[in-house]
Amino acid sequence: MKKWSEFDNRWMFSLFGTAVGAGILFLPIRAGTGGFWPIILMCILIFPMTYLSHLFLSYFVGSTKGGDITDAVNKYFGKEVGIVITFLYFFAIYPICLAYGVGITNTISSFMVNQLGLAEPNRLILAIVLITIMMAVMFTNETLVTKVCEWLVYPLCLILFLFSLYLIPHWKLEVLGEVPSAKEFITTIWLTLPVLVFSFNHSPAISTFSLNTYNEYKENSDAKRKQILFNNATLLLVFVMFFVFSCVLCLDSNEFGLARDANIPILSYFANKFDGNIISYGAPAVAFFAILTSFFGHYFGAREGLNGLIKKVSGKAVSKNNAFTTIFMYVTMIIVAFYNPSILGFIEDLGGPIIAVILFLMPVYAIYKIPELRVYKNGAACYFVAIMGIITITSVVYKILPAIMSLFTTH
Structure with a gap:
């Protein structure tokens, strides 16, 4: 195998940037509700989950020797299954776009009320203004938008890392003495898995990554994918989980519950909790740009998925910015942002499990x-990935089971 190169370094950070977005701003809220100790096991689980799942997906796509995930699906499963997978792909990404519409509306609203001291704005008008601006950006130079998002990822990551360090003097080490019961421990991890999967997910970039590594390394591409993905998963583990640990050691479970009820990113909650211009004004700004950059990438994916569904069902070519897709995304985002459903609910119930x-x-x-x-068969690794995927999906069943049971309960 060739030595580590600039190509490898560039792709490691590209995959890292794909994974680190707005998801990291909500992960501490979900993970922190169970206290400190469940996060230790999350760290042990999430590294092999992230590394092996993305490695197997890259093997799947890379086996086409130059094709993308659509080519792989059509080649191995046929057109009918391709429609189902395109449908799942769309519904793995679309709810996250809706969640980001809610998140950016809540972030700006919270900033206007708590930091600027203004009256609470009309939610519908604020949602229309913000989502119109975000959608308008989509119709500018798409390449420029993508480049700007890539440039913003790295300073955002640096700022989040510095924020993790900034929180160290505020750590409450007495949290270490709060040990949950076995049931609470397991339930916390189980219900956090969808958010963990979402926060570490960089599968949207795997097709392009697999294609580029094949073009660069040919017969050595599998080994190089393995090396790059391993290093990327290590970087993600250290960066994301350090941020989570730092947040969890600063707040108690009740405060995480308040942040969840407020439906705002963890940085906005810290801005409201701590005094001082750096946190009060800097944290909402970082949350705003993190949501914004992550939204653009997810919007491109959701648009691609919906256009792909329309094309597969109608059998006709679909333009990138066709009217139905644009209006559908725009209107539904405004409606959902106005009604303000739980952002973590979107991730836990739809995004994470479908991913x-x-x-x-x-x-x-x-x-x-x-x-x-x-x-590529590896018994232990394959079983581990499949079992963790099934457990992640079943967390949704656990959450909706009480509602299902209530339908059969007579009062």
Whole structure:
């Protein structure tokens, strides 16, 4: 294998930037509700979950030797299954766009009320203004938007890391003495898995990554993907979980509950909690740009997914900015931002579990089902990825089970 190169370094940070977005701003809120100790096990689980799942997906896509994930799906599963996977792909990303519309509306509203001392703005008007601006950016130079987002990722990551260090003097080490019961411990981890999966997910970039590594390394591409993805997963583990640890050691479970009820990013909650211009004004600004940059990437993916569904169902070519897709995204984002549903609910109930299907279950199934992919079979690793994917998906069943049971309960 060739030595580590500038190409490898660039892709490691590109994958890192794809994963680190607004998800990191909500992960501490979900993870922190169970206290400090469950996060230790989350750290142990999330590294192999992230590394192996993305590695198997890259093997699946890379086996086409130059194609993307659509080519791989059509090649191995056929057109009908391709429609189903495109549908799942859309619904893994679309709810996150809705969540970001809610998040940016709440972030600005909280900033206007708590930092600027203004009256609470009319929510509908604020949502229309913010989402109109975000959508208008989509119709400018798309390449420029993508480049700007890439440039913003790295200073944002640096600022979040510095924020993690800034919180150290505020750590409450007595939190270490709060040990949850076994049931609370397991439940916390189980219900946090969808948010963990979402926060570490960089699957939207795997197709391009697999294609580029094949073009660069040819017969050595599999080994290089393995090396780059391993280093990227290590970087993500250190960066994201240090931020989570730092947040959890500053707040108690009740405060995380308040942040969840307020439906705002963790940085906005800290801005309201701490005095001082750096946090009060800097934290909402970082949250705003983190949501904004993450939204653009997810909007491109959701638009691609919806256009792909329309094309597959109608059999006709669809323009990138076709009217139906644009109006549908615009109107639904405003409606959802106005009604202000739980952002973590979107991630836990829709985004995380559906991502788990595409990222954890589909590649493992293909490796066992498709003869030419069986060279990638690794019993223990494949079983681990599949089991963790299933557990992530079942967390939704756990949450909706009481509602289902109530339908059969007579009062």
